[in-house]
Amino acid sequence: MRKRDSRDYTQTIRRSLINGTITLFILHRAQLEPIYGGALTKTLRKFGYTMSPGTLYPLLHTLEQAKLLHSRTTTVQGRVRRYYKITPSGRDCYREARHTFVALMQEMLFDHDT
Secondary structure, eight states, X not given: OOOOOHHHHHHHHHHHHHHHHXXXXXXXXXXXXXBOHHHHHHHHHHTTOOXXXXXXXXXXXXXXXXXXXXXXXXXXXXXXXXXXEEOXXXXXXXXXXXXXXXXXXXXXXXXXXX
16 A cells, blocks of 8 residues: 655645635625636636636535525526526525635734744
């Protein structure tokens, strides 16, 4: 059995951080207005992050199954588009997660004792 080294853990931590941050970002955007996958992909790209549809859409479906998002379909220029809107549970989850995230970031970014 191969022993994991620090590079493996660094990659795991980085991936986990990005996935959690993107989940929080999706809830943030969904509380501002209804969102859809294509627009999220473009917005994330503006921030330098490329997310494949094979990663984004399962995440959106998971958030909907968890009752944090609700979706509806509509036809736009002959194509079916699924819009996601935050639910009351999603709004509560977002507020709590955002509060924790901000507190941790403040500790790491502004703690001058380290």
